[in-house]
Amino acid sequence: MADAQAFINPKSGSIRITGVVELVDADGKVLETIENPKFCGCGQSKEKPLCDGSHKGILKE
Template sequence: MSKVQIKVNDNGSYRITGDVELIDGSGNIYTTKPSFSLCRCGLSKNKPFCDGSHKGNFESQVRVPQED
């Protein structure tokens, strides 16, 4: 099984890379590519996928400090 990476982009989407199955709360399966972005601002017209609507309209929350 390949490693999946989820990157939290500042003021943007979640970037998913790897072989994943994306399923909504009702059990519907979304077709994905090996790399795709998920909306986290709520403005996308293509939810759950990011369409870039966040640009200039979304500011992400401050990160939790990393432990040493």
């Protein structure tokens, strides 16, 4: 079984990862370590690469 799982919300495009994730730069330097992050897949977040909930303003019910 994998150490982490990714859940992709087909409506918002957000991507939730379970587990501890290291955000690294192009050289592999760890910039931040976060647990259970939710990444933006809609392109509207002001907190990229993380989802800030802005997708709620563009979703149609």
